[in-house]
């Protein structure tokens with residue numbers, strides 16, 4: 517897909533992976549609208565990118581917003597949705613486990629109400645995560661949600677083909693504002709999380725955004741998952 521003069525909507529576009537993708541799309545000549553809950557984060561956006569506040573969990577708000585922004589060629593969501601439950605399942609608070617599925621419900625809202633507004637030949641991209649297919653201890657909630665996101669995209673690819681495409685990008689451990697620790701605590705966390713990976717470091721938002729740009733541009737790719745994970749799946 518030629519990105520010049522196209523229009524992209526990026527839920528979760530104000531931070532981390534979404535923000536890096538917003539910047540790459542804008543450089544490629546695409547008009548971009550970035551969406552998140554907090555208007556404080558809009559100061560991170562490059563000039564010319566429009567910001568709209570919306571919570572992906574609020575289905576009617578998502579529907580109305582997408583109707584207002586339509587039509588668009590590229591629809592992306594990397595919005596985390598809510599909290600993520602970490603720890604052994606047999607000790608897990610069930611509200612926390614269920615709450616982790618806010619990511620899936622958010623993505624579902626975006627796709628359910630956005631797909632019909634994507635122009636012919638356009639694309640949808642969602643972000644899952646490596647635990648979907650190689651779960652480490654304590655990551656059962658991430659694994660369950662990520663697996664559901666990937667299954668949803670594969671199923672949807674068949675329903676929306678051949679008019680539009682949908683793909684997933686699956687990151688490993690990525691250094692983004694999702695982790696709020698700073699200084700040596702932050703460095704140690706990423707060191708511990710990645711020391712057994714084939715590429716033993718945290719990835720960058722830009723490295724993951726490159727994966728998103730690939731599935732957006734390549735019109736022979738649908739229903740697939742692109743791993744940008746430093747070799748997590750083999751580690």
Ligand SMILES: NC(=O)c1ccc[n+]([C@@H]2O[C@H](COP(=O)([O-])OP(=O)(O)OC[C@H]3O[C@@H](n4cnc5c(N)ncnc54)[C@H](OP(=O)(O)O)[C@@H]3O)[C@@H](O)[C@H]2O)c1
Nearest residue numbers: 528530531532533552553554571572595596597645690692
């Ligand atoms: N970073 C990693 O190591 C990693 C690994 C695997 C998978 N992932 C996945 O990659 C995606 C992006 O993560 P990231 O690291 O880039 O996170 P991030 O830096 O925290 O950015 C998350 C973005 O989503 C928005 N957002 C969160 N909840 C929202 C909601 N309910 N409604 C609307 N917007 C919402 C945030 O803005 P507001 O807070 O202002 O709403 C922000 O723009 C997520 O799906 C995450 O699960 C990340």
